[in-house]
Amino acid sequence: MEPHSDGRRIRSDSVLRWWSSLEAGQHRPGHPTRYLPLALLLAAAGVGSAMPLVWHHVVVPAHVYYGPPTVEVVNGLSAASWLVVVAGAAIVLAGRTVITRPGLAATWWITVVAAALVNGMFFDYFDWNTRGVSADVHPYYGPGFFVCLGAAASAAVAAVLAWREREAP
Numbered sequence: 001m002e003p004h005s006d007g008r009r010i011r012s013d014s015v016l017r018w019w020s021s022l023e024a025g026q027h028r029p030g031h032p033t034r035y036l037p038l039a040l041l042l043a044a045a046g047v048g049s050a051m052p053l054v055w056h057h058v059v060v061p062a063h064v065y066y067g068p069p070t071v072e073v074v075n076g077l078s079a080a081s082w083l084v085v086v087a088g089a090a091i092v093l094a095g096r097t098v099i100t101r102p103g104l105a106a107t108w109w110i111t112v113v114a115a116a117l118v119n120g121m122f123f124d125y126f127d128w129n130t131r132g133v134s135a136d137v138h139p140y141y142g143p144g145f146f147v148c149l150g151a152a153a154s155a156a157v158a159a160v161l162a163w164r165e166r167e168a169p
Helices: 007-021 035-050 083-099 104-130 143-167
Strands: 054-060 070-075
Touching (some): 035 083, 035 143, 054 104, 083 104, 083 143, 104 143
């Protein structure tokens, strides 16, 4: 008696072989991928390039009680200068992950950097969305805000890559 070999059984065996072969050969131990440090450096470069750009406009009243209000331009250094520290941490972590695969501590620090950058952008958005906004004055988000938002997305990708690299054999 031969085993039952209809089309369904053969296909399920090949799927099981394919699934079990995914673990083997994807990553060699000790050899880090280059996407993780690239994502971290991209996040740090995005934060660094967003700091001198315009982030917001603030409509302030004139120095006297009459006359048109003036618009004050706010750049990244005056709006969210603490993100420079996050960019510095991302550069340090990128340098560490170029040399070797991230361990558990480095993976957690990458996650903390990504969470700080993403939460910082959320807080900045909500803060400036309610600051000085009225029926006549709408919030303004300049190019620096959106460049730093892209850096936050790159940091989130780096956190995902760090955890995937950590789980790889």
